[in-house]
Amino acid sequence: MEKTPNSNRVTISIFGNRNAGKSSLLNAIANQEVSIVSDVKGTTTDPVKKAMELIPAGPVLFIDTAGIDDEGNLGNLRIKKSFQILRRTDIALYIIDGLDEDDKNLENIETESKYYDIPLLKVVNKTDLLDEESIVKLKDKYPDAIFISTKNENDIELLKAKLIALIQSIDEDKPIVGDMLKPxxxxxxxxxxxxxxxxxxxxxxxxxxxxxxxxxxxxxxxxxxxxxxxxxxxxxxxxxxxxxxxxxxxxxxxxxxxxxxxxxxxxFARQKGELNEFVKGVRAIEKLNQNSRVLIAENCTHNTNHEDIGRKKIPDLIRQKTFSDIQFDFKSGYDFEENLSDYDLIIHCGGCMVNRREILSRIRLAKQANVPITNYGITMAYLTGILDRSIELFKERV
Missing domain, CATH: 3.40.50.11420 (Rossmann fold)
Structure with missing residues (x-):
C-alpha cells in the first residue's frame, strides 16, 4: 500500500476558507503533523499531500489546499491552484468554520464539484467552541453536513467512516487489459x-x-x-x-x-480517458495546415532528448504528413487549462502519473473550448497507418 503510485490512489482534497481547520483536520486524520497549523490566516500556501491507507477502503491521497478566501495577487494564484486540485479530486471535503460561515465560497466549490461530477462532503468544524443553540441552527442550515471538532477523536473516526463509505461507492477504474482476455x-x-x-x-x-x-x-x-x-x-x-x-x-x-x-x-487511453473521444480527436490532423497550433500536454516533467516522443517524434511526423510547419506548444505538469481555444488540436500523454479524474477533466475542458483532443498512442498509430488495427481489440468494449 505504501508504494502505491498516487495516480492509483483515491484523491480526497480538503477545501475551505483560511483558518477553517483544514490543516488541523488532515493532521487529525493522519494522526501526525502533516500540515503546519497556525492562528495566522493563510499558513497553507501550497497544496500539502499525504498518502496513507484508509482501512478497509485502501490507499488514498489527501491534499490540503490553500484557503479559497485568500487575498491579493498571491492569494488569487493560491485560489487558482486550489481549484486546479479540485479538478483531479475523487472526493472533496469542504470545511465550514462553525464560528465564521461563508456560503459564497461554498457555493463556488459546489458549482465546480457538480460540473466535474465530484462528490462533495460538507464538514462543519469547531463544534467544541459552539453552544447548543448555534449547533442546532447550523444543522438546520447544513442538514447534510458532518459536525466535528478536530480535537475529538470520535468525530474523526466518524468522518473516516463516512469517507470509507463514499470511496466504496465510487466506481473502480477499469482494468488496463485484464478484462479483455481470458485467464x-x-x-x-x-x-x-x-x-x-x-x-x-x-x-x-x-x-x-x-x-x-x-x-x-x-x-x-x-x-x-x-x-x-x-x-x-x-x-x-x-x-x-x-x-x-x-x-x-x-x-x-x-x-x-x-x-x-x-x-x-x-x-491507458481506454482506462483513464475516453478512447472514442481520442480516436475522434486524432482525425483533426487531417485538417492541420501552416496556420495551425497544436498543444502537446504532459502530466509529468522529465528531461528530453532527440528521441522524445512528445516533443520530437510526434511533431516531426505531423509536419511530414501535413507538409506544413505547424506551431507546437508544450505544457507539463498541471499547467493545462489556459487558452485552449487557441489550439486546433491537443495531443496528451498517456497519463500514467495522474488519476482518471484528471484526464476526464482535461477532456471536458477541451470539449468546452471546442478543441479536439487525442493522446500519444492514438496519434502514433494514426501517423504510422495502423490505427484501425490497434483499436480493433476495443471495438465492443469502449
Missing part, C-alpha cells in the same frame, strides 16, 4: 530499451500493465523489439501483443495480422 492467455509486451528508459527500471505504464496481467492470471512475455520475431516463433499461441508507441510501425510489420496488436498508451 491463461499469452501476451507479449514489447519494451524497447533506449536512451529514455530509466536505468535499471521500466517505465510506470509498462509496470502497471504487467501487474494487471498478473492480477488476471494472464501469462506475460517481456521482450525488446529486437527479440520480438524470435519470441513469436517460440510461443505457440499469442493472444495479444502490446508495444511501446515509439516502435509501433516496426512491431506492426513483425506481428502477423491475425494476432491483435495495441500499445501501452492506447490501453
Amino acid at each position: 491463461d492467455s499469452n501476451v507479449i509486451l514489447v519494451i524497447p530499451i533506449d536512451k529514455l528508459a530509466p536505468k535499471g527500471r521500466i517505465i510506470l505504464p509498462q509496470v502497471q500493465t504487467l501487474r494487471d496481467l498478473l492480477d488476471h492470471g494472464i501469462k506475460s512475455f517481456v521482450v525488446r523489439n529486437t527479440e520480438l520475431e524470435n519470441a513469436l516463433k517460440d510461443i505457440k499461441k499469442v493472444d495479444l501483443v502490446i508495444t511501446d508507441s515509439q516502435v509501433f510501425k516496426e512491431v506492426d510489420e513483425i506481428v502477423p495480422k491475425n494476432i491483435p496488436l495495441t500499445s501501452f498508451s492506447i490501453l
Whole structure:
C-alpha cells in the first residue's frame, strides 16, 4: 500500500476558507503533523499531500489546499491552484468554520464539484467552541453536513467512516487489459530499451500493465523489439501483443495480422480517458495546415532528448504528413487549462502519473473550448497507418 503510485490512489482534497481547520483536520486524520497549523490566516500556501491507507477502503491521497478566501495577487494564484486540485479530486471535503460561515465560497466549490461530477462532503468544524443553540441552527442550515471538532477523536473516526463509505461507492477504474482476455492467455509486451528508459527500471505504464496481467492470471512475455520475431516463433499461441508507441510501425510489420496488436498508451487511453473521444480527436490532423497550433500536454516533467516522443517524434511526423510547419506548444505538469481555444488540436500523454479524474477533466475542458483532443498512442498509430488495427481489440468494449 505504501508504494502505491498516487495516480492509483483515491484523491480526497480538503477545501475551505483560511483558518477553517483544514490543516488541523488532515493532521487529525493522519494522526501526525502533516500540515503546519497556525492562528495566522493563510499558513497553507501550497497544496500539502499525504498518502496513507484508509482501512478497509485502501490507499488514498489527501491534499490540503490553500484557503479559497485568500487575498491579493498571491492569494488569487493560491485560489487558482486550489481549484486546479479540485479538478483531479475523487472526493472533496469542504470545511465550514462553525464560528465564521461563508456560503459564497461554498457555493463556488459546489458549482465546480457538480460540473466535474465530484462528490462533495460538507464538514462543519469547531463544534467544541459552539453552544447548543448555534449547533442546532447550523444543522438546520447544513442538514447534510458532518459536525466535528478536530480535537475529538470520535468525530474523526466518524468522518473516516463516512469517507470509507463514499470511496466504496465510487466506481473502480477499469482494468488496463485484464478484462479483455481470458485467464491463461499469452501476451507479449514489447519494451524497447533506449536512451529514455530509466536505468535499471521500466517505465510506470509498462509496470502497471504487467501487474494487471498478473492480477488476471494472464501469462506475460517481456521482450525488446529486437527479440520480438524470435519470441513469436517460440510461443505457440499469442493472444495479444502490446508495444511501446515509439516502435509501433516496426512491431506492426513483425506481428502477423491475425494476432491483435495495441500499445501501452492506447490501453491507458481506454482506462483513464475516453478512447472514442481520442480516436475522434486524432482525425483533426487531417485538417492541420501552416496556420495551425497544436498543444502537446504532459502530466509529468522529465528531461528530453532527440528521441522524445512528445516533443520530437510526434511533431516531426505531423509536419511530414501535413507538409506544413505547424506551431507546437508544450505544457507539463498541471499547467493545462489556459487558452485552449487557441489550439486546433491537443495531443496528451498517456497519463500514467495522474488519476482518471484528471484526464476526464482535461477532456471536458477541451470539449468546452471546442478543441479536439487525442493522446500519444492514438496519434502514433494514426501517423504510422495502423490505427484501425490497434483499436480493433476495443471495438465492443469502449
